[in-house]
Amino acid sequence: xxxxxxxxxxxxxxxxxxxxxxxxxxxxxxxxxxxxxxxxxxxxxxxxxxxxxxxxxxxxxxxxxxxxxxxxxxxxxxxxxxxxxxxxxxxxxxxxxxxxxxxxxxxxxxxxxxxxxxxxxxxxxxxxxxxxxxxxxxxxxxxxxxxxxxxxxxxxxxxxxxxxxxxxxxxxxxxxxxxxxxxxxxxxxxxxxxxxxxxxxxxx
Amino acid sequence: xxxxxxxxxxxxxxxxxxxxxxxxxxxxxxxxxxxxxxxxxxxxxxxxxxxxxxxxxxxxxxxxxxxxxxxxxxxxxxxxxxxxxxxxxxxxxxxxxxxxxxxxxxxxxxxxxxxxxxxxxxxxxxxxxxxxxxxxxxxxxxxxxxxxxxxxxxxxxxxxxxxxxxxxxxxxxxxxxxxxxxxxxxxxxxxxxxxxxxxxxxxxxxxxxxxxxxxxxxxxxxxxxxxxxxxxxxxxxxxxxxxxxxxxxxxxxxxxxxxxxxxxxxxxxxxxxxxxxxxxxxxxxxxxxxxxxxxxxxxxxxxxxxxxxxxxxxxxxxxxxxxxxxxxxxxxxxxxxxxxxxxxxxxxxxxxxxxxxxxxxxxxxxxxxxxxxxxxxxxxxxxxxxxxxxxxxxxxxxxxxxxxxxxxxxxxxxxxxxxxxxxxxxxxxxxxxxxxxxxxxxxxxxxxxxxxxxxxxxxxxxxxxxxxxxxxxxxxxxxxxxxxxxxxxxxxxxxxxxxxxxxxxxxxxxxxxxxxxxxxxxxxxxxxxxxxxxxxxxxxxxxxxxxxxxxxxxxxxxxxxxxxxxxxxxxxxxxxxxxxxxxxxxxxxxxxxxxxxxxxxxxxxxxxxxxxxxxxxxxxxxxxxxxxxxx
Numbered sequence: 046x047x048x049x050x051x052x053x054x055x056x057x058x059x060x061x062x063x064x065x066x067x068x069x070x071x072x073x074x075x076x077x078x079x080x081x082x083x084x085x086x087x088x089x090x091x092x093x094x095x096x097x098x099x100x101x102x103x104x105x106x107x108x109x110x111x112x113x114x115x116x117x118x119x120x121x122x123x124x125x126x127x128x129x130x131x132x133x134x135x136x137x138x139x140x141x142x143x144x145x146x147x148x149x150x151x152x153x154x155x156x157x158x159x160x161x162x163x164x165x166x167x168x169x170x171x172x173x174x175x176x177x178x179x180x181x182x183x184x185x186x187x188x189x190x191x192x193x194x195x196x197x198x199x200x201x202x203x204x205x206x207x208x209x210x211x212x213x214x215x216x217x218x219x220x221x222x223x224x225x226x227x228x229x230x231x232x233x234x235x236x237x238x239x240x241x242x243x244x245x246x247x248x249x
Numbered sequence: 250x251x252x253x254x255x256x257x258x259x260x261x262x263x264x265x266x267x268x269x270x271x272x273x274x275x276x277x278x279x280x281x282x283x284x285x286x287x288x289x290x291x292x293x294x295x296x297x298x299x300x301x302x303x304x305x306x307x308x309x310x311x312x313x314x315x316x317x318x319x320x321x322x323x324x325x326x327x328x329x330x331x332x333x334x335x336x337x338x339x340x341x342x343x344x345x346x347x348x349x350x351x352x353x354x355x356x357x358x359x360x361x362x363x364x365x366x367x368x369x370x371x372x373x374x375x376x377x378x379x380x381x382x383x384x385x386x387x388x389x390x391x392x393x394x395x396x397x398x399x400x401x402x403x404x405x406x407x408x409x410x411x412x413x414x415x416x417x418x419x420x421x422x423x424x425x426x427x428x429x430x431x432x433x434x435x436x437x438x439x440x441x442x443x444x445x446x447x448x449x450x451x452x453x454x455x456x457x458x459x460x461x462x463x464x465x466x467x468x469x470x471x472x473x474x475x476x477x478x479x480x481x482x483x484x485x486x487x488x489x490x491x492x493x494x495x496x497x498x499x500x501x502x503x504x505x506x507x508x509x510x511x512x513x514x515x516x517x518x519x520x521x522x523x524x525x526x527x528x529x530x531x532x533x534x535x536x537x538x539x540x541x542x543x544x545x546x547x548x549x550x551x552x553x554x555x556x557x558x559x560x561x562x563x564x565x566x567x568x569x570x571x572x573x574x575x576x577x578x579x580x581x582x583x584x585x586x587x588x589x590x591x592x593x594x595x596x597x598x599x600x601x602x603x604x605x606x607x608x609x610x611x612x613x614x615x616x617x618x619x620x621x622x623x624x625x626x627x628x629x630x631x632x633x634x635x636x637x638x639x640x641x642x643x644x645x646x647x648x649x650x651x652x653x654x655x656x657x658x659x660x661x662x663x664x665x666x667x668x669x670x671x672x673x674x675x676x677x678x679x680x681x682x683x684x685x686x687x688x689x690x691x692x693x694x695x696x697x698x699x700x701x702x703x704x705x706x707x708x709x710x711x712x713x714x715x716x717x718x719x720x721x722x723x724x725x726x727x728x729x730x731x732x733x734x735x736x737x738x739x740x741x742x743x744x745x746x747x748x749x750x751x752x753x754x755x756x757x758x759x760x761x762x763x764x765x766x767x768x769x770x771x772x773x774x775x776x777x778x779x780x781x782x783x784x785x786x787x788x789x790x791x792x793x794x795x796x797x798x799x800x801x802x803x804x805x806x807x808x809x810x811x812x813x814x815x816x817x818x819x820x821x822x823x824x825x826x827x828x829x830x831x832x833x834x835x836x837x838x839x840x841x842x843x844x845x846x847x848x849x850x851x852x853x854x855x856x857x858x859x860x861x862x863x864x865x866x867x868x869x870x871x872x873x874x875x876x877x878x879x880x
Contacts, residue, residue, distance in 0.1 A: 072259075083429065085425075110426075132617055140602040177610055
């Protein structure tokens with residue numbers, strides 16, 4: 046993909062579960078895009094975020110005053126914070142040209158935790174995701190976050206991966222600048238961001 | 250909130266509305282929390298002191314609106330904000346205050362509808378309710394307009410002596426987009442009571458109704474017929490005219506662009522009631538086909554169809570919308586529906602991907618297990634429900650539980666313990682009725698579960714009814730010391746105000762005693778044996794019974810623990826003692842997300858990354874297999 050021109054609006058979907066920092070990441074990407082003069086709209090579904098439910102964010106980067114929702118099968122990029130959420134949401138919003146970056150570390154639904162339902166084999170989830178997009182990058186962002194110093198900064202690893210892939214109008218240095226504004230666990234977040242950048246660059 | 254005029258910020262629609270209120274010079278803001286409206290007052294509360302305005306979380310929406318009316322009566326600009334359900338609660342006051350007028354100050358009511366009921370128990374539409382209540386209704390479509398429309402609403406209210414309702418929907422309230430800040434008003438008016446200005450409709454309310462209609466007619470003619478808030482984009486004679494309002498306008502605009510239709514016109518109505526009749530009729534004359542695209546109810550569609558009856562029969566366009574089945578009459582509208590409905594009317598085919606791909610994609614997630622909502626690990630509601638569930642079991646399965654609105658509504662998913670869920674306080678009223686049916690043969694015990702904030706909001710009349718009419722219902726108040734579902738706002742039981750100041754606490758158990766419940770117990774739901782016994786005893790008592798389950802929300806406990814840098818207590822399963830497959834009480838019956846099932850050992854395991862350290866599982870386990878790890 047060319048780095049010079051992007052479709053307008055450029056669409057990014059983030060899929061995850063409550064507590065993964067979905068909302069924070071979308072705000073960060075939006076703030077970075079705003080510094081470059083873009084209009085950014087974020088649509089979020091987070092009503093049940095703190096109670097273990099699915100959370101989805103739509104980020105649209107444009108030169109115009111666009112609406113907050115991405116049409117079905119129209120995302121350029123899927124940022125999956127959790128494998129089955131990436132598949133659930135990706136199947137609605139991706140198209141054969143979409144690119145997906147997915148953290149393959151699962152967060153088990155309550156009925157899986159309690160042994161009533163089974164989490165599907167991770168390889169199956171990966172194969173199905175791959176069949177739905179033009180390119181799939183996978184990483185264990187929780188593991189990388191742990192290396193950075195705190196498993197909770199998984200979302201920052203994923204923002205790093207998005208930056209390292211260099212596929213969106215928002216560039217690595219702009220995102221890094223936004224990450225450096227985070228006050229809590231600043232160093233841990235910067236480490237996590239860089240680990241995300243490196244992980245994706247290795248796979249490019 | 251307090252950014253410089255001229256700056257552009259990215260924020261929620263609700264952030265924009267709160268900023269608009271500051272720019273309008275609002276001096277009195279009141280609300281009750283409710284998704285998707287809560288951030289409006291939450292924002293104003295953070296800056297109330299520095300800006301000299303008064304901000305309160307009221308006990309419910311009706312009181313919030315009445316308190317705001319009082320401020321307007323004395324000449325201040327006052328605003329009440331709420332979710333749609335709050336509007337349902339205050340309708341009686343709204344209709345009456347619309348008649349009397351509200352004095353010299355501007356009175357603005359912001360109502361957030363929740364199409365699709367993302368965070369609600371029902372969908373609904375504030376626009377027809379505003380119309381029937383004879384208030385002015387306006388609706389912004391963008392974040393910029395959400396901010397700018399608030400000062401305009403106050404001007405209208407003061408100029409014409411009308412209540413102005415501003416309607417927004419979830420996708421505006423809870424989406425983020427840039428908006429440019431204006432100047433914050435620094436004028437603070439003095440509250441002056443005019444003894445010559447009583448607010449009542451006596452002796453002839455119907456005459457006041459007529460005067461109100463005259464005021465609304467003036468708004469229509471002098472303001473709305475030529476309002477710059479309404480806009481038309483498209484050719485002079487469109488082949489299809491789309492009429493829309495609110496954020497739906499953005500979807501329609503994008504859909505028309507996507508379908509590359511040059512001959513379609515879009516009429517965006519922001520002045521919802523009274524409608525600009527002449528403007529609309531002028532547009533209807535230009536076309537032969539009209540599509541209505543609006544959130545929730547066919548309000549514009551019905552109003553405009555009735556308006557079209559004034560046209561010569563042959564010139565009336567063909568109408569498409571919710572009434573004709575071209576748009577679903579439930580759920581929210583979105584960009585996909587916008588494309589689909591225009592394509593259907595224009596007889597076009599449009600797909601975002603090949604059919605083969607879409608079919609394959611729709612089957613891809615069939616291996617994905619559902620993700621049920623549940624109480625957080627460490628949530629005090631789980632052991633409270635578990636106690637009720639066990640007490641009913643001990644009572645040979647007899648015990649009907651009515652429910653209410655809050656985090657504890659998840660009780661419907663907890664072994665189906667909670668049997669109903671309607672509006673705030675409705676569970677207590679229904680329990681009151683169920684508890685009077687013994688003379689007709691229903692002798693099962695009745696248990697009403699309510700939360701602490703809900704208790705104050707709308708339960709008090711029904712609680713009085715239980716005592717007064719000697720209903721047998723047992724009342725259980727789940728007191729977690731916060732309005733947790735909407736973001737931990739304080740309430741009268743917490744001893745804190747919206748602005749974080751210490752205030753009088755209204756103790757729930759004393760209210761219950763004061764109402765006249767003969768037995769009022771306060772239990773800690775973490776003390777599971779005591780909780781089960783208390784509920785069981787109450788089920789079999791002849792006295793009127795109320796139980797307060799008191800334990801702070803786990804998310805607040807966690808936050809405080811982090812601030813104090815205290816470690817979370819660690820628990821483990823002794824796999825030698827765990828009965829495994831035969832038991833599963835901790836994971837399946839108690840159903841804590843942290844009591845996970847380990848498929849390899851076929852025993853329970855406490856997942857450290859999820860556990861919040863409540864330790865209730867230690868007492869739940871009948872085999873003493875769970876223990877706390879010493880520090």
